[in-house]
Amino acid sequence: AQTVTQSQPEMSVQEAETVTLSCTYDTSESDYYLFWYKQPPSRQMILVIRQEAYKQQNATENRFSVNFQKAAKSFSLKISDSQLGDAAMYFCAYRSIYGGAQKLVFGQGTRLTINP
Amino acid sequence: SQTIHQWPATLVQPVGSPLSLECTVEGTSNPNLYWYRQAAGRGLQLLFYSVGIGQISSEVPQNLSASRPQDRQFILSSKKLLLSDSGFYLCAWNYRPGGELFFGEGSRLTVL
Numbered sequence: 337a338q339t340v341t342q343s344q345p346e347m348s349v350q351e352a353e354t355v356t357l358s359c360t361y362d363t364s365e366s367d368y369y370l371f372w373y374k375q376p377p378s379r380q381m382i383l384v385i386r387q388e389a390y391k392q393q394n395a396t397e398n399r400f401s402v403n404f405q406k407a408a409k410s411f412s413l414k415i416s417d418s419q420l421g422d423a424a425m426y427f428c429a430y431r432s433i434y435g436g437a438q439k440l441v442f443g444q445g446t447r448l449t450i451n452p
Numbered sequence: 453s454q455t456i457h458q459w460p461a462t463l464v465q466p467v468g469s470p471l472s473l474e475c476t477v478e479g480t481s482n483p484n485l486y487w488y489r490q491a492a493g494r495g496l497q498l499l500f501y502s503v504g505i506g507q508i509s510s511e512v513p514q515n516l517s518a519s520r521p522q523d524r525q526f527i528l529s530s531k532k533l534l535l536s537d538s539g540f541y542l543c544a545w546n547y548r549p550g551g552e553l554f555f556g557e558g559s560r561l562t563v564l
């Protein structure tokens with residue numbers, strides 16, 4: 337079974353600075369999807385960014401980018417120019433391409449605090 | 453556009469009482485549906501998923517059950533709640549391969 341590990345329970349960053357959240361995963365599959373989700377205090381989960389394992393190019397969405405290291409099974413999220421609205425729990429997730437339900441496996445989450 | 457709703461948003465129940473959380477998806481057909489639980493300060497644990505009406509897969513043995521009586525309706529139930537059932541329950545759906553999960557607003561359950 338696949339597992340996802342986020343080794344940083346909490347992180348903090350000054351507003352306008354850059355922060356990197358770590359994520360590692362364990363799988364024997366060669367093709368899969370990886371996601372970063374954000375859960376703000378309102379509690380509704382929102383997709384931040386996703387990466388297909390077969391793509392070598394790192395995904396980017398505005399101020400959010402990933403560093404995908406397939407051999408190392410690492411998938412970190414970089415947030416540039418941090419804003420107060422970025423404060424939230426961030427979850428890394430893995431999804432196999434196999435199986436009928438394509439269910440996601442989540443890490444434990446990293447709580448990100450933005451200091452003004 | 454597709455939307456997902458779950459209710460109730462907040463629920464306080466005594467130990468041993470029944471539970472019913474409901475989730476509905478609008479604007480799509482034949483979605484995959486999921487129930488996740490998020491315990492305080494922890495990640496999301498997949499409880500059940502469904503790829504079609506009446507098709508339920510359970511990920512972990514527990515005091516809960518799920519049903520899908522209609523294509524876009526997913527219900528989480530319990531006959532007798534335990535203290536350990538407290539948590540934040542999230543319903544989610546996805547459709548196409550590669551498509552991300554879309555989550556509902558969540559239901560906070562407190563069992564006393």
